[in-house]
Amino acid sequence: MTLPQLFFGYFAAVMIVLSLLVVTRTNPVHSVLWMLVLFFHIAGIYLFLNAEFLAAVQLILYAGAILVLFLFVIMMLNLREELTAKRSIGGWQIGVALGLSILSLMLLAINKFVQGPSGQYSIEAIRSVTHTKAIGGVLYTEYLFPFEVASLILLIAIVGAIVLAKKSKQQ
């Protein structure tokens, strides 16, 4: 086992344990905190794959904005009954069995993977101009229209969230 494989083994094992912890905790605040640690490890994997800008974006957006939003809503709902309520629905064994069967199918399919042709953005080419500049070059030239559509999606999210969660006058 070489050193990169050992690093990846640590990240993979810890990420699987953390995801299991996220979906099985009774207290939702504990779930959110385990998810925060998971996002740090995902950012570490992105750094491992030479994607520094995506690691920074992952930390800023996911850990810094989305999880804070989750924590606000959990603390606003303020449920004490959650600590003693039943965690799973009645037929949870079927769900777990379904998940395990799909996982075995996926793992069988992974072994048959054949790699396609390589693109032109090799690691050295990305490292010479920094990764941020390389992604910016692709994002603003070839993917300009999806970028503008993404800004419209964010506008819809802002307007929709306010419209849905606003208290009406008679409440």
Add this chain to the structure above:
Amino acid sequence: MVPLNWYIGLSAVMFIIGVVGFLVRRNIIIMLMSIELMLNSVNISLVAFSHYLQDLRGQVLVFFIITVAAAEAAIGLAILVSMFRNKPEVHMDQITEMKG
């Protein structure tokens, strides 16, 4: 060198944990977090492919997926808040008004 199969395997395992968490848990906040877990597993797979096929388009797609996941988390939580105002219940199997 880490083989590409390991990254895809990790992504598959995390995705299935997210799917099982979504199907099995009663609390809606944990269900929304399982959706974020599924989206993150797909992000890992895309960045791994982008690294191994030496193409940047996978990472651009990850950028858009993170954007859409943020928008969807915000709207999902707004729906939860407005539903909670009607009936103070966060357990998905107790919300049965539209049944039958």
